[in-house]
Amino acid sequence: MKALVLGEFGEQAALLDAARSLRARGGARLDLHSPYPLEGADEVLGLKPSTVPLVVLVAGVIGAISGYLLQWYTVGYDWPLNVGNRPPHSPAAFIPVTFELGVLFAALAIFFGLLAAWFGFPRVHHPVFEVEAFRSATIDGLWLSAEVEGKDAEGIAAELRRLGARQVSIVPEAT
Amino acid sequence: MTLSPYQGGRRLLSISAAVGAAGLALTALGSALDPRRAVYAYLVAFVYWLGIALGALILLGSLHASSAKWSVVLRRFLEHVPAVLPLFAVLFVPIVLGRHQLFPWADPGALEGELREAVAHKARYLNVPFFVARAAFYFVCWIAVAHFLRAWSLRQDAAGGVTLTRWQRRLGAGSLPLLGLTASFAAFDWIMSIDPRFYSTIFGVYWWAGSFMGAFAVTNVAAFATRGDPSQFGAHMNLDHFHALGKYLLAFVAFWAYIAFSQFMLIWIANVPEEVPWYILRINGGWLWVGVFLVLFHFLVPFFALLQRAVTRSPRRLALVSVGLLVVHWVDLYWLIMPHLDARGPRLSPWDLTAFVGVGGVAVAFTVWRMRGTLAIPVRDPYLEVSLRYLPR
Structure with missing residues (x-):
């Protein structure tokens, strides 16, 4: 069972640092959500050229x-x-x-x-929208999402808080 | 931004001036030995190099019209290149002198049959005094627009402020209809009228599309060549500027193909006796293979090469593709003009080379001479900072 851990950051630098350290730790599929394009996001997430x-x-x-x-x-x-x-x-x-x-x-x-x-069709609803506060991703919030094994979710959430997240939510049973 | 005035290019200036003078002298000799061939070769070289300068002017006008900010770092180059246009007004004199070799309508008395009828019908437009007057008008327009856009931009280097930017934008945008029409009519007058029976309203755009592509190619080559010189614009461009130029080059390779195909298909499908012989001439004999070469190397190969980021984001590869396209662009103009000299097929003569390096040499020398002593970047343009930080995402 997969879970989705969401963390909101106030600063771009903190968001990118958090993504970098979670990526080094491994075991999670990371994504960033922001109202504007983030310079350096490709490199931090290690995105391969699109197919x-x-x-x-x-x-x-x-x-x-x-x-x-x-x-x-x-x-x-x-x-x-x-x-x-x-x-x-x-x-x-x-x-x-x-x-x-x-x-x-x-x-x-x-x-x-x-x-x-990108949208994983036929899935019609992305689990990030389970979290009400996530709406700020289109206004002023910088969000990091990590798709992890259910048992690791608490650990990742604690790690996100330690890395400076303003708020952290866990969406269980995110498939 | 502090920048020292450009003082380099002395070697390029002296070499191109010497090569250019030698080329023009040899072409003049050629016009005594083989007048028709030498004058035709000169016309190909003239419209090739003039087209690039004019393409740069139209590009500069379109950048002002769209209030482009990304291109400020490379805009000064596009202001310098059209500054060569007064030289082309002088280089136009041999075409007037060689009119008897080039244009059948210049001697209507010597014509017979259908051609005589066609020329008589168009005599009010195709006569020598009006031809010269039109050319003078084109050059006055082009030289004036090029002069003011460059002069105001140079004045801004000292004066700063936004007023001069506003003037440039008004003139750049406002002159575009005039530049488009005069460029189109110049192509009708100087290239299309070699066959007075033929007419195609898109013909001017065909010449202009290839020339515009040539202006981008020359900018790419110059930017690559000046990457190591801090007093030149190439050193201040980032990869995204090169990428943007590469995308424009791709767009105008495709635009040329679109115009070329539209003209061909409409004439082929209409099958009108006045128009079709122009293409019949070009699908017979050796000219067919030149046409096939153009489809391959003016469109298909560069199109698929420039689709790749590995090419457009590499200044070296982009410059390489640009040089290739500049060669093919010459073949395109050769194919446009030379079949009327020799219907059997392409036969290269020494005058093709001497005229090409002759006109090109003096044009490059003149441009470098106009560049020297000025700043290579509009340092006090209000949008320079935006341009230097250009990141298209």
């Missing part, structure tokens, strides 16, 4: 290829259409649709890729 761009590129290329094949098969091969006496298979005329399908597939891949990778 989303690669997924989008692959999806875009697949979209472009299938857009071209769709046109070639329908009007160039299976049922050749004479449009203004151009050859049925006219690459120049196929480019706009090819481009649009590439863009469409790439955009859908971003949308569904982010839903799956």
Whole structure:
């Protein structure tokens, strides 16, 4: 059973220091929540480069290829259409649709890729919102969340208090 | 920020001036030996280097129009590059003198058949006095805008304050329609009118798109080259500035491809007899392979190279891609102009090289000369601090 430990900090430096020392301790999946972009958060959390761009590129290329094949098969091969006496298979005329399908597939891949990778779809409600005070993360609060094994939650909470957290909450049974 | 005036570049100045003078002299010799080929080669070199200076001016105007703060650290370079435009007004004289080689409409009496009809129909626009008057108007506009944007920025180095920033923004934004239209008509006059039958309203944008990309490429190369010189702008740029320039380069590689394809597809699909011969000329003989080369190296290869952060966030690799694009941009202009000289295919002549280094050499020398003795960064621009701390997230 996983639990989520939340701690609120008043200063950016204290938040980053706490994240750094919890990361050194290990055993917890850390995340930071703040109303504005935090400089240095990537490095403190040890985030790897996102895989989303690669997924989008692959999806875009697949979209472009299938857009071209769709046109070639329908009007160039299976049922050749004479449009203004151009050859049925006219690459120049196929480019706009090819481009649009590439863009469409790439955009859908971003949308569904982010839903799956970042929001953990089909989960519809993130456990951080169990804590009422967490709303300050969109106003003026700097929050650290740590996903840990249930039995470690108390230890991490004590550690967060020691590192200077203004308030600490535990969300049990956060899956 | 304290900065000493730029005093370097003496070697670059003397070498490029010497190479430029030699190149121009040899091209002049070429115009005696092989007049048509030498004049065509000169036109390619002229629109190549002029386009980069003009692209930098339009870029400078757009940065002012959008009140861009991130770019203040590199803005002075974009003010210096268009300061070369008065030199191009002088370098335009050989094109007027070589008009009989370049433009069929300059001698309407010698034409026959369909071409004679087309030229007679357009004679009120395509005649020598109006051609020269239009060119004079373009140069007056460009030189004036470039002069004031640079002069006000330099004056701010001493005077400070926000008034001069406000003036620059008004002029930069307000001059954009004028710059866009004059650049477009310059391309109609100097490149498109080589074939008086052909017309394409997007033609000016095609030239301008490649030139704008060239201006970014030159900025990248200059920024990389001056990274070790504290009196120059490259040393004060951070990786995010290079990244932003790389993203712009990617955008304008794609923009060029979009314009090039739009022009081709519309003309191909409409199949109108006045327009199609321009492309028929370019898909026959050796020119087809130049077109294929452009699709590959003016679009596909740089596009996928610049998609990668490993390239756009590395000043060295970005400069390398930029140099490649500057070469391909020359091929693009060669493909735009030379098929009208020789329909069989590309045949390089020594005058292509001499004209390229001739115009380029004197242009680089002139630009470095205008740079020397001035500060390489607008040190009292109110947004310089914001620009130095630029962090796009």
